[in-house]
Amino acid sequence: MWKSRPEDKPISPNAVQPAFTPPPTTHSTVALKESPKSSDPFRADVAHIGKSVLIKGELSGSEDLYLDGEVEGSIDLCEHSLVIGPNGRIRASIAARELVLHGRVEGNVHATERVELKKSSTLMGDVSTQRIVIEDGAFFKGAIDIPKEPKNEVRKAAASAPAHVSTPAAVSLAPQGSFLEQK
Secondary structure, three states: OOOOOHHHOOOOOOOOOOOOOOOOOOOOOOOOOOOOOOOOOOOOOEEEEOOOOEEEEEEEOOOEEEEOOEEEEEEEEEEEEEEEOOOOEEEEEEEEEEEEEOOEEEOOEEEEEEEEEOOOOEEEOOEEOOEEEEOOOOEEEOOEEOOOOOHHHHHHHHHHOOOOOOOOOOOOOOOOOOOOOOO
């Protein structure tokens, strides 16, 4: 009537069974994604300071930073990016490779590569950077200094610039010297 199957054999007292044996799978194995290296241009290692944090003093680091809290003093992230969130309230001098501002800064900014002021931002202080983007609606009060680029980069920029730019007839242009001319 009933036939015994091989897996129904009685277990001998000396045999040890594993606690859990995973069932066989027919799916292909999933390769784990390797975390980004620190030399990658888009790094995953970004520190985050929340909106309830208040820092008084010097803030420095060796990774990119998202800052949504308050800082009074100085911020030094010379080789890294700084993003100041919409709740960020900064009363400090800032040194970073790149700054993206959504919140409020009172102090001077030195960014070696670029500064981007979003429409919700307020910046009261001087800016020194190679490139700057100011969105419509952003508030900026201060001076902008764009340091002279190395000569080989100036030649590349001049070669890619249009030879002639037309202007509306209502605009009067005073004669100016070129930045490329030797003084």
